[in-house]
Amino acid sequence: xxxxxxxxVIMILAATLLAACGSGDKGPAETALKAAEAAIDxxxxxxxxxxxxxxxxxxxxxxxxxxxxxxxxxxxxLSEAPxxxxxxxxxxxxxxxxxxxxTKSWEGLSSGMPRVVDAIKSRVDILSQSxxxxxxxxxxxxxxxxxxxxxITQQWTAATEASKGGNLMDAVAKASSVKVKAAEVLTxxxxxxxxxxxS
Amino acid sequence: MDEKKxxxxxxxxxxxxxxxxxxxxxxxxxxxxxxxxxxxxxETLWKIAEQYYGDGNLYPKIFDANRDVLKDPNRINIGQxxxxx
Numbered sequence: 001x002x003x004x005x006x007x008x009v010i011m012i013l014a015a016t017l018l019a020a021c022g023s024g025d026k027g028p029a030e031t032a033l034k035a036a037e038a039a040i041d042x043x044x045x046x047x048x049x050x051x052x053x054x055x056x057x058x059x060x061x062x063x064x065x066x067x068x069x070x071x072x073x074x075x076x077x078l079s080e081a082p083x084x085x086x087x088x089x090x091x092x093x094x095x096x097x098x099x100x101x102x103t104k105s106w107e108g109l110s111s112g113m114p115r116v117v118d119a120i121k122s123r124v125d126i127l128s129q130s131x132x133x134x135x136x137x138x139x140x141x142x143x144x145x146x147x148x149x150x151x152i153t154q155q156w157t158a159a160t161e162a163s164k165g166g167n168l169m170d171a172v173a174k175a176s177s178v179k180v181k182a183a184e185v186l187t188x189x190x191x192x193x194x195x196x197x198x199s
Numbered sequence: 200m201d202e203k204k205x206x207x208x209x210x211x212x213x214x215x216x217x218x219x220x221x222x223x224x225x226x227x228x229x230x231x232x233x234x235x236x237x238x239x240x241x242e243t244l245w246k247i248a249e250q251y252y253g254d255g256n257l258y259p260k261i262f263d264a265n266r267d268v269l270k271d272p273n274r275i276n277i278g279q280x281x282x283x284x
Contacts, residue, residue, distance in 0.1 A: 112230025119232035122284045126252055126260050134253040186232060196229035 025074035032081035033069055036062060039085040043092035050098040050169060054091050058084065102168040109175040110163065112196055116182050117152055123189050124149050134190070141188050148185035152178050234283040238275050251283050260284055 040058055048055050061084055068076045127133065127142055159174035183197040236247055244262055245255035252260070262272040264284040269275065 112228075115230055116232045119234075119284075123234075126257060126284060130252045130254040130257060132253040134249075134251055137253070191232065191234050194228075194230050194232050 025078060026072075029069055029074035029077035029081070032085075033065060033077055036065070036081040036084035036088065039088035039092075043088045043095070046099060047091045047095035049167070050095040050102070051091055054094075058087055058091060061087075099168065102172050105172050106163055106168055106175070108196070109172065109179070110160070112194075113156060113175060113178060113182070116186075116194060116197065117149075117156060117178075119191065120145075120149050120152065120182065120185055120189065123191060127189075136190065145185050145188045148181055148188065152181050152185065155181070235280050236283050238277055238279040238281065240277050242275070244272050244275060247281070247283070 040062055043058075044055055061080070065077055065080045065084060068080070124142070124145055127137075128146075133139065133142060155174055155178045159171045159178060162168075162174060163171035179197050183193050186193045186197070234251070236251070238247075244258035248258040248261055249255040258272060261281060261283060262269055264282045268279065268281070275281070
């Protein structure tokens with residue numbers, strides 16, 4: 001009988017000790033998770049604009065780690081949370097670099113493309129006044145050029161609006177499609193295609 | 200060039216070698232869509248307008264675009280580089 005009581009007491013003591021060890025990790029796990037959450041919150045604002053898929057993946061990982069905390073899996077949280085913090089910082093840096101790259105692209109496009117559009121518009125306007133088109137150009141070609149100019153003008157306006165709204169990715173994407181269309185129209189009009197539109 | 204056989208009312212006598220008045224064709228601006236035309240012997244603004252626009256009557260467009268280098272639409276120089284708007 002004494003042996004049974006003794007064994008029982010040992011088991012209770014062991015369980016208590018184990019529980020104490022586990023709950024000792026809880027505080028650090030919560031702290032680590034809070035740090036990860038703060039890093040992710042800090043990175044999210046800009047990173048969501050430039051790296052939305054990576055931010056989404058990070059959010060999913062954070063949710064999974066929170067789940068582990070709620071289930072008491074503190075060791076996993078202690079292992080995963082710092083990695084989330086690093087990842088958030090990495091994404092923030094990458095987003096900042098992407099923003100700088102897009103800003104530079106937009107600056108070049110916004111200073112150069114209006115002149116291209118103006119050159120096309122000028123030629124289309126003049127040809128529209130011509131009684132006869134130049135050799136090698138048909139009425140159909142001129143009509144295609146006019147339609148192209150209309151598309152370019154609309155798309156450029158949309159690109160500018162996107163930039164004003166802070167959506168650089170959209171602005172640069174739209175401006176890039178304007179570049180392609182402008183090159184086509186310049187070729188139709190037998191005008192030279194600037195170097196910037198060839199890349 | 201034999202001017203008497205030239206029916207073009209805007210024909211201009213050749214007045215010698217070109218005067219270098221425009222160098223910006225070599226601009227490094229990657230977005231420059233300006234079309235340039237180098238004046239050749241016997242050319243007039245009328246003929247150039249016919250070449251690019253199909254209509255010589257539109258020569259004033261070329262003259263207006265090159266007021267910085269042209270004082271008179273009847274006087275253009277061989278080798279001169281003109282903007283074609």
